[in-house]
Amino acid sequence: MAARMKDIASDLGVSLMTVSKALRNHSDISEVTRKRVLKRARELGYQPDFVARSLAMRRTYMVGLVIPDLMHSFFAEVAKGAASRLEPQGYQIVISNSEENAETEARQIAALLARKVDGLIIASAQPTGRAEPFRRLRASKAKFVLVDRLPPGLNAHYVGCDDEVIGEMATEHLVKLGRRRIAHLRGPEIRTGVGRLQGYLRVLERRKIGAPAQCVVRAAASDSTGYEAMRQLLRVEPLPDAVFAYNDPVAAGAIRATLDAGLGVPDDIAIIGSGNVHYSDLLRVPLSTIDQNSHCIGETAAELLMKCIESKVPLKPEQVFITPRVVVRESTRRNRVSDD
């Protein structure tokens, strides 16, 4: 069927080894022989068999990527970023979707290891950020890099965004616009939600800006909860003049609620989200947001993982924080009619 080294060897009357070395440009093969081998290989359409090579070399050049949801553009972009570094180096990416389920995640990781991937990049779906599965993983000598979510107390390779910095950046941006009654539509009780809230509070404190308790309203992570939360916020007196929303869907819901109430964005209320999901500039009012630099997270994780794979000794766990950046669009444009 498909051509093998053995075929090339017998065609040319040389040994298998000569072919193997010639194909890999091993130095101790005469130029003449190498040329002959390469020529015959091309004629036969020879393609090396990675499975056999993997077995012999104990190296598959495959990297597993475990993410909670491919549909979420954040993870899709992490995947793209990782691929952009891995593929040029000859690695293939094997993607597993854990569906935000910790057990599925564990199964997927086991399956990938059984396939002998050289390493793993994992955006863990462990709900409360359980560290124990990853301690065991490290004990098993598997190479892996966590992205986005780092279970507290775990010393492992990690690349992600600092959520407090996200909260600070967004809030700071609103302050710089001249807004002083800044509200927050906060997210769920997980690391990202809490972190962003902390960042928000810290800036208000630093800037000596009051934050009445009713100015922090809980939303989940969807646009419908954003809509409801914003309606609640619109009943607060005095009305906030700016809102930092937990993420972009929440912000989108908030924009709709504001417009429905007959108010202007950003004239009456400026709104900023987080995540820079790719529809952000398709909304009726294009949405300012904090970009988590997910492509860069993927790239960095890939680099880090390759270092781990190539290294003979286990590397000391390294945590890399990628700096997010503000993306200014219409929803926080500085264009109030009367700017006090």
Place this chain on the structure above:
Amino acid sequence: MAARMKDIASDLGVSLMTVSKALRNHSDISEVTRKRVLKRARELGYQPDFVARSLAMRRTYMVGLVIPDLMHSFFAEVAKGAASRLEPQGYQIVISNSEENAETEARQIAALLARKVDGLIIASAQPTGRAEPFRRLRASKAKFVLVDRLPPGLNAHYVGCDDEVIGEMATEHLVKLGRRRIAHLRGPEIRTGVGRLQGYLRVLERRKIGAPAQCVVRAAASDSTGYEAMRQLLRVEPLPDAVFAYNDPVAAGAIRATLDAGLGVPDDIAIIGSGNVHYSDLLRVPLSTIDQNSHCIGETAAELLMKCIESKVPLKPEQVFITPRVVVRESTRRNRVSDD
């Protein structure tokens, strides 16, 4: 390091073969022996080595998925649909991103075949839909299923949506709303663009509704071109009362242009898109659309591919057309003030 069958065998004083058969529940192993083997395997944390197994069985249980863009939610959903069928059967998915580039695509396919994937699911990025690469692929006995795009004149396994049906469905929906001046923001000169246009024209003809030439305006595939195209359409007399847009981004742009002109959606102009990208209900006016059932496309392609892989003889190429469905949201709601 990791436990092998050999280890279990020597621990138990049985042969390697006994272990191999016991682990695979081969019938001719005594219950007692099997229990002992299984027990020891568990103790040692034995995990079968897929690489070795693949080499011996000539079967990797990996399926390659080649798509033009992971970030596009259509393809991400196809991937999810395929995974939902493949993973329960023990297959792993290896994803390759061709970046809408035909050469990259060819390289990726070659790389996946070198890794001896059992089959491929391909959303081809061949620009003009060149069939030749796939004829060669078929000649090489590789099993593959094309999705979304089928090069004309190619007889291969295929799963996708009929674009003419999409055009018909969208237009028919607008007709049923009572609209009679129906415009079309058409897409590029590729299969999808042309097919949807054909479907649109066919319904107008069947329904004996006139379609002045200026009522078909060319947009590319983005929201900015949709915005521009719609502005052009708004200068047509008499004004259209409904628009079928090539895809959702174009429709989103069209909505913005319409609102900016001081007109109401759907009161003055009803607008429908296609693709059901997941932000469609986050727009200022939630967008009606044609859902291409991408999850189902992925599932069906996976099923078809597994049939090909399992079959000893090459199966006769089969083309499956998935029925799209109308998703009605605000942008085509039947709520005109005066309905004639």
Place this chain on the structure above:
DNA sequence: TTGAAAGCGCTACCAT
């Protein structure tokens, strides 16, 4: 510069 031998961890086939 070339090649023979051994082995990677597993399975298929055929004896016993």
Place this chain on the structure above:
DNA sequence: ATGGTAGCGCTTTCAA
């Protein structure tokens, strides 16, 4: 019911 032999296609090691 159990096990020996012979691979799968490649690489590593060492000898010629």
